[in-house]
Amino acid sequence: MILKGKKEEIMRQIKVPVFPDRRFDVTRFGADSGGKTDSTAAFQQAIDEAHQKGGGRVTVPKGVFLTGALRLKSNVELHVTKDAVIRFSQNPADYLPAVLTRFEGVELYNYSPLIYAYEAENIAITGGGMLDGQADDRHWWPWKRGTNGQPSQEKDRDALFEMAERNVPVEERRFGTGHYLRPNFIQPYRCKNVFIQGVTVMNSPMWQIHPVLCENVTVDGVKVIGHGPNTDGVDPESCKSMIIKNCLFDNGDDCIAIKSGRNADGRRINVPSENIVIENNEMKDGHGGVTIGSEISGGVKNVFAEGNLMDSPNLDRALRIKTNSVRGGVLKNIYFYHNVVKSLKQEVIAIDMEYEEGDAGEFKPVVRGIEVDELKSAGGRYGIRVLAYDHSPVTGLKVTNSEINDVNIPMELKNVKDPVFSNLYINGKRYDSPEQ
Template identity: 55%
Template sequence: MAVPLVRLLAAAVTVAALVTVVPPEPAHAATVSAPAATEPGWELADEIREAITPPRIPPRRVTITAHGADPTGRRDSTDAIAAAITAAARKGGGKVVVPPGEYRTGAIHLRSNIELHVSRGATLRFSQDPADYLPMVHTRWEGIELYNYSPFVYAYGVHDVAITGEGVLDGQADPEHWWPWKTEPDGHGGVVETEHRNALHAMAEQGVPVAQRRFADSKLRPNFVQFYRSSTILVSGVTLTNSPMWMIHPVLSENVLVDGVTLDSPDGPNSDGVNPESSRNVVIRNSRFNNGDDCIAVKSGRNADGRRIGVPSENIVIHDNRMFAGHGGVVIGSEMSGDVRNVFAERNVMNSPHLDRALRIKTNSVRGGTVEGVYFRDNDVPAVADAVIRINFHYEEGDVGDFTPTVRGIHIDNVHSVGGEFALYLRGYERSPITDITIRDSTFSEATTPMLLEHVRGLTFDNVTINGVSYDGTIDHGPRSHHRTPPALHQ
């Protein structure tokens, strides 16, 4: 049944080769057919939640103080923590308890059927000395495999593993430790980590075996918590703060639950909160994010190395979280060369002038990859700095590669926002437009520019208002068109 086409509104901005939608005169009115009903994809989200199983941890308790850990923080407790984990593992697993107190430690390596329980009043303070994270381990750094410093808490090839409690894991990264590798000039036009970062990228492109990808005196910062090729994982209740870079990083892992965790590292570079990478069946809920980079970023490997491994991230459910500072609330990319599909985010509150975007997908033709099946509903965005919805094929390198990305099937329902430079910022390629975006029952208020569009096909509105103006129908934009009058809307 036809319904009236109402006016489209945008601020008067000019961006070369971009589409901006501007207000029509009343004579431009037309009729369009009503959009289709809500997509059924949320049924899969419920199935994912129901399929998550808790780790099987024997009831046995082992305290780290019984193995010599020092709760005063005067002596290093690394060996005592390792001894407690080994003692529990030899008996089939159990809960390794960190009692109240402050404990100095280096790398902690978890094993199958082990729960590291950081009690209320307990703080694990991780060493600021890189030597305490040697020997090097098999890890992934910004989407590329190598041997590097151990993550502060690391689990490789394990099952049924947990980090729980109401205590604190303090990475002790600060402007004098870890962070300067990303921020201080190296005297050659880059920052301290540039040389090793560039060398790692070259190794991956040249197919150098992973075992040979390592650097003496590496300047590549370790992740905080990483689960690698592991399954049935729980992180619950704890607070992580002052991270060297990515905070919780499941890689090539399955059946992961992050529940009720506080991730607080707003000053650290690349201090993403939770980054599932090439992982499946992941639920992130009831958590608080305050980060110096993306709050949650779904990834699947970078460039040649991501394509070599070829494992997507899929079946990711994100719900009932609160997000404050960060480059993005729910983000996909930019390391997404192995594809991402079936990402669901609902009932999240994203509320900070220091949060740049609510939903973000970032890629380019060097990264490539396909993103499909993204569902974003019942999310409130009382404050945002840049864009509420931002999908950009021109991230970092831009369109200079041979691996054209694909983004399709984005479903946005009942989202309400205030502020931002853009309500929608969607930039695809002429040869690969962003395809099939549906926005329903949503309001975007006080956006400086309602829409900036480039190469978008099938952008459908149903009961949407932007800056108080109603949108219904579908917009298609052909290659590199620039409209001063509204584009036609149709079925």
């Protein structure tokens, strides 16, 4: 099978980095395992020394450690042992100086992600321990809407987006102190050979695992938990060759959201997300299980989601594609195979070009080649819902050998050209041709 072969080719190309057999225990550098004093300097010194000596494993032993922003460097594995907890500071000042990052698909200088790497190769975060961002209803999360007497991000967000539309140089997009754009948790930026395995990541200020412009990324066996605003689980953005497998997601936003930049800034960088495999994950709460968009102006292609289990009455959608004519982008070759949805709130399959701004821009989105096979689901408002434009209909939509049960509305198809339904059952009724 051609599609199966493409997925296997992607998986063969992705290699897990190997590190020199050197050990750097953070307590040897003065880190406090009792969790009473700040250990940022000790952690960073261990990482820097490992890097300077040609690489190795920086080990976090049993205990509780307090730290601010950490910067991973080439050939360094941060290994958080099973009984170790790293608690990240709730003080925004501990994430300065500002670094080059992205906020909702737009480049800027902002608070550092909690764990950051820039133009590094062969980096890893491993082990069975916990990374706790400590965001909550009093720290970081209130910036979303200005709750609990704290400022809102709205003014800064609008200013950043306006700068991007005017093509203000990124060097001049300076935020951080006195501004309220939340950082993400783990962000390798322009990195190659990234491996994240086994850890629990929880309570991020915002998106939790967010590789940007990276190549050859593996996220394996990670638990990603957080119910704050915009606490997506894994957000590959403009990344090439990535596997997300064997993970548990329980999030306040999308479990997995594939992105490629927002609007003018996404078109300026113009790097798609491509060759992404999503398999054998468990997804609980979230806006979407597997989501494409909405910051998708650079496009996406070749996404394979297979063998995933979704089960929560608080999960809104199983497969969600969201874009519009302000975002634009070409979204193609999305394969959703052999997935099981045990409970759901809204749409099982959703393709939405009316998202947010709707048809208000000049950048026609293209959505084609969306294939769903061997899907079994229960619950939800819609089985299949497509809201596309008459000037840009969805093409190549194919749903086969699937059972969608207990939905209120089997289908709503707006501007879909020649969809193929075969051996598709919705609420027990067989569909071999569209009802529009």
